[in-house]
Ligand SMILES: Nc1ncnc2c1ncn2[C@@H]1O[C@H](COP(=O)(O)OP(=O)(O)OP(=O)(O)O)[C@@H](O)[C@H]1O
């Protein structure tokens with residue numbers, strides 16, 4: 305039989321590898337921004353067309369590259385950042401794999417201009433499908449400009465799977481925010497379709513947080529600052545009153561690298577225990593600095609997951625540092641004013657990090673992991689291949705992305721991980737007594753009590769209706785009908801209000817505007833990140849339109865990581881939750897009767913959209929039995 309194995313041509317191999325690194329415009333943005341940071345730039349400009357689908361350009365004033373390096377940088381495994389396996393333990397740069405530019409050049413048309421500080425002329429390079437098309441000297445300022453056009457022009461299947469411009473923009477803003485937060489001493493700007501979205505003067509971390517996450521945090525930030533020989537932690541956490549219904553404003557950086565860690569997130573959450581309600585999320589921007597030998601940054605192609613040599617110490621330290629900060633700023637006067645003594649006692653914190661320890665660390669699991677792998681991009685054979693993973697992602701964006709969230713969580717300590725099951729995964733409580741009422745059963749509303757429940761008599765007993773849950777179901781059904789073309793009437797506001805949002809929230813609202821219109825909200829753009837609320841659904845009380853829309857956005861973001869729902873489904877659920885009658889609201893008899901009638905006219909009257917019961921039923925015979933004992 306003839307041999308059948310062929311080596312793939314470079315450009316195809318690069319294209320396949322690119323799938324891991326460049327999944328969407330936002331991943332390219334992240335890589336280009338990080339390269340500019342690594343090049344020591346003090347000014348970094350990001351320019352986009354069509355949410356990065358047509359153009360992503362990053363211009364920096366960093367070190368620039370020589371003519372040879374300019375060509376080399378697009379080769380796979382070409383990097384100036386590490387030379388030996390040892391260097392992997394001292395990584396202080398964002399990049400180290402030498403894969404980003406090779407991946408970018410494989411899936412876009414790239415133009416680069418670069419010049420080193422002392423060189424007379426710079427280099428211009430055009431590259432497409434991993435092939436250099438043009439190279440010539442050029443007169444440019446010091447630094448590097450890389451423009452990538454028509455992302456995935458040569459991989460139509462993946463281009464087709466890109467989401468709407470608004471959705472891709474949201475991902476880009478997320479990545480931009482992470483890099484910009486992490487380097488407040490660098491100037492950043494973001495211009496999209498000619499409009500300037502961010503202009504971030506170099507400054508300190510606090511200023512950067514306010515620039516990026518909004519002025520709502522002004523005077524609401526508590527500084528965290530603890531130093532030990534083992535690690536430092538610094539940054540800010542939000543006062544408890546700024547906790548939101550979404551986990552949006554939560555950032556961890558380890559050695560300046562943004563990471564996702566449900567485990568450490570739990571540490572912060574636990575420090576807030578009792579200070580915020582269980583379903584809200586405190587804001588935090590925390591930086592952990594520790595010896596790079598204690599961290600493995602090489603566990604995931606996007607470098608957003610890392611492994612700590614000793615995760616438990618980090619957990620205890622983060623928790624203690626946040627508690628300490630909250631206590632010191634008398635947010636919670638009852639807490640200890642010192643770091644927990646148990647943590648002070650930990651040997652790693654008490655003793656300095658000596659050379660001896662450093663060599664001991666290289667005998668640890670992280671080091672072994674590296675030396676076993678001996679390559680930047682090791683894909684564990686037992687795990688589902690990441691390559692397969694991105695394919696799933698593009699074939700079925702929802703299922704694969706949900707899977708990745710689960711696997712990230714699964715890799716954390718199980719006890720903590722299980723509590724961290726992510727936004728939108730509320731479990732439906734089992735009914736204790738659940739026997740669906742036959743539609744048409746006559747019921748008489750008896751009373752409302754605690755301004756929360758409605759008691760109604762039915763033929764063979766009584767039911768206890770949760771007014772909020774019932775209303776949520778009713779609204780959900782009405783909104784679903786509206787979304788299918790039967791738009792809800794808008795009541796024009798007598799005094800239209802202006803809404804100023806953070807750029808990220810503005811992108812979300814922009815995306816939802818047309819659907820919101822169907823639901824009775826008339827909102828119009830009004831310049832930079834501002835909107836005017838011209839009208840709201842007729843049954844909404846006028847006067848607090850602004851806070852209603854703000855809360856609605858919050859609620860929507862709360863759902864937005866739940867990829868199993870479509871955009872419209874998330875919106876309907878958000879509006880239903882947001883507009884539903886809350887506990888504490890007194891209802892007239894007529895309102896109660898109306899609500900109960902509406903509830904039992906719904907097809908799925910016995911549960912809310914997320915599966916919680918709307919009422920409990922108590923039958924006479926059960927009551928009889930209970931009394932008889
Ligand atoms: N903006 C830039 N300014 C100066 N040099 C750059 C710039 N971007 C890339 N380089 C050079 O090109 C090399 C390759 O970049 P690339 O992003 O592909 O890899 P990396 O940053 O080393 O690793 P990673 O794949 O993890 O990002 C870098 O190591 C760096 O030397």
Ligand SMILES: [Mg+2]
Nearest residue numbers: 335339399404
């Ligand atoms: Mg890089």
